[in-house]
Amino acid sequence: MARKLPKKDVVIVGLGWTGSIMAHELTDEGLDVIAIERGPWRDSPTDFPTNYMQDELRYRIRHELFLRPDQTTFTFRNKMDQTALPIRSWGAFMPPNGVGGGGVHWNAETWRFAPSDFVLKTHLTERYGASFLPDDMTIQDWGITYDELEPHYDQFEYLCGTSGTAGNLNGQIQDGGNPFEGPRSRPYPTPAQKQGYGHTLWAKAAAELGYKPFPQPSGNLSRAYTNPLGLRMGPCTYCGFCEWFGCGNYSKASPQTTILPVLIRKSNFVVRDNSEVTRINTDRSGKRATGVTFVDTSGEEWEQPADLVILSAYSMFNVQLLLLSKIGQPYDPAANTGVVGRNFTHQATSSVDGFFDSSKFNFNPFIASGAIGMCIDEFNGDNFDHGPLGFVGGGYLGQVQTNGRPIETTPVPSGTPKWGPQWKTAVRDNYLSSLKGGSIHASFYSYRDVYLDLDPAYKDRLGRPLMRMTIDFHDNEIKAANYLTDKYAEIVKAMGAHQVDKKPRKGPYDITTYQTTHLNGGAIMGADPKTSVTNRYLQSWDVSNLFVLGASAFPQNAGYNPTGTVAALAYWSAAAIRGQYLKNPGPLVHA
């Protein structure tokens, strides 16, 4: 029997980016807020000290900051007729854990989605006709527009101090920025980061081919910055230990550097760490959440009653908690009914390695940051004519080499032996004069047979069914990968590489090799309760005092990194709660 705690106004499940943003907004509103976080408390100077954080073995290879699979994991299969097996060591993605969540160990690439991404189904149908899309593709519009989200993108970028060069200021195209981006109301708060030699040469070659290269928007700051909450950040030192690591230099935007020190000073906020929420409780009608139940590290079960429940865990855990709590109709791909677990997607990244004459090129690849790099956006979204190409979607192409870390930075031309003296010689010869991390960061659209549900066989330590991932690439994504990889290779060739190794994404979807942690969908937002879990404000259609934040809301994934959009949606949802919901609790959209 769970022990009941005193009621709060708001309970927040998961204290990463979205939980921190929501906690800050709702405590500002005067509400009494508790956040319940599965992992430990983490803080910059004590948990990410500059003098041991740069430990590739501990953090990258041994996954120090991530969830331990024996706490909970997922099962995986490519196809619906296969038996899914549990993931016992993380590979394709890294489930975050602990205060700050993925905001601790991200690269801090801070993109906005394109205006057409939010109205994707409508846009593509209008341009190419409905029959152009594959039959089993289940893409849909988001129920909001870029223009509605713009103020909240802006809010997040100014929270983070994002470094970049504007490409479209209030409709005016700007030199040096991304000419394809949606109009932004203000310039970036800080100028773009300085670029390395490799990034610069790549941009020069891209420009000579007629593209418009621009610096990647970066949450690793180009200069010191004080955010609107009064928190101070320092300039990035280009140490090259961003993704997989926390930043002890106060130069990577994270909940720790941009929100938490202010949040924890508030008397109407508390956090309970090392406590795992096991379900959202509802009343007898099933239409109202009464709070959550969680377990602490002693196995003790607690009930935290609250008037408002904010589900802000990692995307797949949001979906799992909805399913375990029996909120919303589970998706059934065979009957094509239900919504929870539907439109699950990931990313479809490809890469190109370039090898250069070591007597002429020295890229010093270790001088880098997680979001450094030069990109082009000509092949993203629908910025190019897909008519003759036979696929939809795309991604940015970027020379975004983020590090030259010793264990993993062993670039060798294809054909080199995998081990032994020849391999060692090739690593030595190519370390400084090769470009790895040629990033093709492409969209992954949604399909009827890519989804999440509760595994019928495997359970976690608490006896709860694991989340089952059924996911594979479809021809559309593979075609896009080949096309974009060829375009990228042309640029590397133009830089003067003597060998160009193309690595287009291939099927089947591989769970063992890291791609990105951008798993999306499963609890998507939309305009119609028959095809979405939440309304446009991320409010559950079924339980109006439950809001579901995070990338689980994406109906499909775009060709950009998701965090900017995840955070902007959290601000958008918070504004709706503050401006509308609290005045008149209940459904904000009547379907």
Place this chain on the structure above:
Amino acid sequence: MHSRRALTIAACAGTLLFLHPLTWAHAGESDPQDFTLVEKGRSLATAADCVSCHTVPGSGKPFAGGRPIETPFGSITAANITPDRDTGIGAWSDDDFDAAVRKGIRSDGARLYPAMPYTAYAKMSRQDVIAIRAYLNTIEPVRNAVVTNTLPFPLNIRMVMRVWDSLYFTEGEFKPDPQQTNEWNRGAFLVQGPAHCGACHTPKSLLGGDKTSEFLQGSPLQGWYAPNITNDATRGLGNWSVADVTAYLKTGHNRISAATGPMAEAVSLSSSKMDDSDLKAIATYLKSLPGRPENAAKLRPDDPMMMAGSAIYRDQCSACHMLDGHGVPHLFPSLAESSVAHSDDPATLIRLILRGARSVATKDEPTAPGMPSFGWQLSDAQVAAVATYIRNAWGTGTPVTPASVTQARSDLRKRAD
């Protein structure tokens, strides 16, 4: 019926009236109805930071005493100064209170130990002290019996303090200097009196008395070194403007430095809550105090310790404190301009390197940046080299010896704080 009830109420009221003098928490002549007096008392009590020593941190019982105060002679436990009649100061007269605060004499006639800074509080007037009393009378009384005298023999004999007082204690209120501005005089009063800056920042004799000729020129403190806060060029506030000093006291941070250790607590509980005009007065006064001539010779860059220290600095320190030593304003302290780096006694510098530190969070500067510990990573010789480099790269400072780092490491091992 009605009359009987009325009678009962009247009887109760009579009982209450009768009990009032016994149960009401405040005592003495000071008037708890006098907002002006209470507010003046709150302001002075804040400057005097009474709450720091007289509260067990985290207990939620302000002024209830029980916190051990570390002195070079042993610990002394701070008294309960809430208005509780039995265990606090509720039964004291105003004269008793005044004698304790300004003369170091307890209501039973026993001598207080100068961990209670009556030597500084003596600069206040009786009216000032009565105002503090009036404020303390508004605090919730807490029943908490405290055994204050925990010193070893013979210091536990309070009579000993008579001798000490005759050596180091001068009674007498602050006398304004008519040659100076009102602001300077206000600052001098606060610094010498209620704020008792000298308790930490003035060097002490072997018996723990102030070396008055070296007023505020720096002193060792609980494993730290409370730096010189006169206008001394490199060891003191010479590089700081009045605005820098004010910002530091108000927010714990400024373009040069950040408050850590005991000063973090002083900022958090006291100076951040003081009036801006008082902080500016303090800054004005401190900036008027002359420094001392430099006596350390600057080490040459090719000195072996400087060369080793420079390499370690570049590798371990420069990412935050920058190659030019100027850091990032309000985030990473400027070592080039830091009195911590250039103090005669490098205890704080060594401690920060060995242990790291967390700076104070305040409303205006909530970031509270911290520095990691390097003690596990650098040897004593390496710590000595990098500390020597930091002291001599942008100013002067006597070299730090590996032996002094070894000693500091061993001393710090015994300290939980």
